[in-house]
Amino acid sequence: MRLLSLAAAVGAAVLAAAPAFAASTQAPLKDVRWSFESPLGFYDQEQLQRGYKVYKEVCSACHAMSMVAFRNLGDKGAPFFDPKYPNPNDNPVVKTLARDVQYPDIDSDTGEAIHRPGTTADYFPSPFPNPVAARAANGGALPPDMSLLAAAREGGPRYIYSVVTGDGTTPPAGLTVPTGKYYDPWMPGDLTGNWKGDPKNVPVGGFIAMPPPLTANRVTFDDGTPATIEQQAKDVAAFLTWAADPKMDERKELGIEVMIFLVVFSGLLYASYRSIWRKVGH
C-alpha cells in the first residue's frame, strides 16, 4: 500500500505541475462573465442584437461570416427570433436585414452579371472576393472568417474580448512595433526578437495586424445601452459565440430533460436490480 501511495503522490505532483513553454506567451485572459457560461445559462437575446449591430457596422468591413445565413438570425435562440414566426424565412426583421444587402447574380433573361437584393437563404456577404484580395487590402494579413472564431480560440468569448480591448495597448519602452502592426498582450506571440530590454523579462503577448477596432459610441445601440468600448466588446463576443454555437440554447434545454430522464431511469433500474438480487448473496 505504501508503494501505491508513493505512486499516487508522484503522479499528482506531476499532473499539478505547470510546465513553462519555450515559445508563445499570452497575458491571462480578462475576467468577464456572460449569461450563457453556466450549464443552465442561455444567450441574452438583447445582447445578441447589440452584438450583431457591432459585427455589422464594425467587423463585417473586413471579416466574413460565411457559414451564417440571414435566416439563422431568426432561429430559436438567435438575435432576432420571434415566436410569431417559427419559420425564420417569414420573419420580417430578418427579411429586411437580408434585403438591405446586394448580391451578385445572373440576370435570368439576358445572362448578364447583375446585383439583386438578398433573401433569407443567402449567407452573410464576404467583404473580399477571395483570400488574396483580403490580404492585399490588409497589409498581408488575412482577417479570419468569424463563423467559428469563438470556438477556434482557447477561451472563446473571453479571448475575443481580451484581444479586442487589448489591441493597441501602449507597448513597454524597448519593444519595437513593426509598422502596420499593434501591440496586444492578449494576442499569443513571441516578442523576444523585438525586445531590447532585459532578456528575462520579455513582454507577454504579440502583435496584431488589426488596428484597435472599437471606439466609444462607434455603434449606437437601439435599446439605449451606453456603447462603451467594453460594452461593445462584450456584446460582439457574445454574438460571435452565438455564431459559432447557435444550438447552445437548444442543447442545454434538451440536456435538462435528458438528465432528468436518465436519473429516473437509473433509479428504476437500480431498484429492479436490487429486487432481482434480493435473495442471492454476492
Place this chain on the structure above:
Amino acid sequence: MDEHISTYQPKSAFERWLDARLPIVRFSADLMEFPTPRNLNYWWTFGGILAFCLAVQIVTGIVLAMHYDPSGAGAFLSVQRTIMRDVNYGWLVRSIHANGASMFFLAVYIHIARGMYYGSYKAPREVLWLLGCVIYVLMMATAFMGYVLPWGQMSFWGAKVITSLLGAFPVVGDPITKLLWGGFAVDSPTLTRFFSLHYLLPFVIAAVVALHIWALHVPGNNNPTGVNVKSKADTVPFHPYYTVKDLFGVSVFVIVFAIFIFYLPDALQKTDNNIEANPLVTPAHIVPEWYLLPFYAILRAIPDKLTGVLALAAALGSLFALPWIDTSKVRSKRYRPMARNLWLIWVAAVFILGWCGSQEPDGHVFPGGAGPVFLDYGINTVTWLSRIAALYYFAWFWVITPILGFREKTLPVPDSLATPVLSHPATVPAGAAAAPQTKG
C-alpha cells in the same frame, strides 16, 4: 459449442418449425440462461457498456454519413455548416458520435484494467484476451481515421504526422507512405479512403466482438476471486441477474456520456480543429486525442524515428504477450499484493505517459528551468519523464511480471468463489459443494 446443455423448449408449432431449421431462438435462450458467476462486481458491466458504445457509434455514424461530404473541398463545410447547423438534430448526432468515441475508449480502458487486475487473460482465456487486443487495435485505427474526417487543422496535421511515421522504415517506407496517401502529401484522396475504411472497420470490429463473446462462453466468465466455477451453485443465469445489472451500468454510464454531449461537447476537442485544414500553416501544438496520448509519448521519447515506431508497436504488442509473460499460478491480483501494487504503479506510468503526450517535448515537469542536459534534453523535461515512465511500462511487462510469478508471496486463495459470499446473511445456502482446492 460448450459443455452447457440447452434447456430451451419451443413453445409453439412455429417455434418448433424454426428450431429445426435455424435454432436462433434456442441460441438466444441459451445465452440468457448462461450460468454466470454470482460474485461479479461492477467492473464486469463494462463488456455490456462497450457493446452499447459500438452500437451507438455505428448508428450515429451511419446517420452522419448521410450528410457528410468526404472530399477535401467539402468535408469541413459539410460538418460545420450542414450537419452542425442545418440538418435536424445534426448537432446532437455529431456530438454523440464525437464524444462517443471518447466514452468508448474510457470504457475499453476500464475493461482492460479489469482484465489485467483479475487475471482474466490467463489460461484458458488467452484467445479471449488476444481477440480483445485485436479489437483494441482496430478501435485505435478507426478512431484515428475518424478524427481526420472533419478536416480541421488537427485532423490534417495529426494525419500528416502519424502517416509520416511509415517513412521511417528503410527502403519500403516512402513507397508505402505514398501508397497510403494516394499522393505526395495528405490530401483529398487520403481523406476519401479514410472515410471508406472508417465506415468499414466498425463492422470488422463487430465481427471480432462476436468471436470475443464466443471465446468467453467456452470457459465462461472469470470472477473477482479468480477461482474457477465448481458447481451450478456458484452461478446465476445471465438473465435477469446480469441483464438488468448491465442495463443499470449502461444507464449510469450514459449519465456521464450525457454530461459531455449536452454540457461539455467540446471539452475533449482541440479548438484548432474548428479551423479548416491548411497544409501551409502548422498549429502551435499538434496533439492526438487523449486516448492515444500514452503511445504518442512513447513514440516521441525515442529520438530515432524508426526505433520510436518500433517502440510504439512493442508497447501494443506487449499487451498481446501478457498471457504467456505472467507466470503466476494465482489468477486474481486480489490475492497477489505485490503484483497488485507494482501493477498500480504501471497504471500510474500510463497516466504519466498520457500527460507527457499532451505536452511539448521540451516542456518542464516541475517549475523551474530545464535542468542539466543529459544526452539531448534537460532532466526536468517531459521527454525524460516519458523515457522513465516508458522504461517502467516495458519493465513491468518483460521483467517484473515474469519474475513475480516465481518470487511473490500470495495471499491464500478461497476454495470456491462463493465462499466470500456465503457469509452474507441474505444468501440462501444452496448446497455449495466444497470441491478440493485447485489452483486457478
Place this chain on the structure above:
Amino acid sequence: MVDSVAHPVADHEGPTDEGRRDFLYLATAAVGGAGVVAIAWPLIDQLNPSADTLALASIEYDLSKVALGQEVTIAWRKQPVFIRHRTQAEIDAAVRDDHAPMKDPATDASRVKPGHAQWLIVSASCTHLGCVPTFKGGDYGGWLCPCHGSVYDTSARIRKGPAPKNLYLVPYEFLSPTKVKIG
C-alpha cells in the same frame, strides 16, 4: 437441468410484495420504452429536409417580367413550373370548355386566383411521365407534350393523350399585383 441455482424465492413473500415487484419491472420497462422512442425521433427527423433546403422551399417572382401572351418556366424546389400570362382569348376558351367531357374535370376558375385569371401558374411536369410540354401545340390552344402526345388546353387541363391528370396546381399567393410567392 437447472437445480439449485438461486432464483428469488417466492415463499417468503406475500402477494403485495410480488405485486410491487411486478409494478417496478413494468414501470422500468415503460420508462425504458419511452426513452427508446424519444431517441428514435432525432434519428428519423434528420432524414427530413434540412434548414438550408427548406429555406429554398418558397421563392418570390416578379410577374412584370412576363408580357401578355408569354410564359416562363422557372425552377421551384428543383422542379419546373409554368408561369403563363394568358390573353383574354385563352381565358375565354378555357371557361367555355368548363363542362366539356374530360378525363380530369375542373373549372378554369378553380385553377387560378380570383381577380387574377390572366395568371396560370402550374407544374410544368406532364402528369404522364414528367416531360415538359411545349405551348402552342395540339388542338386545344394549350400545351402539347412531345414525349407521348398528351394535349392540354389553355387551363392546362388534359384533353387528349395518355396523361391521367391536369398539370398539377402549385401553392402560391399574390404579395402584390405584380409579385407572387410560390410555395
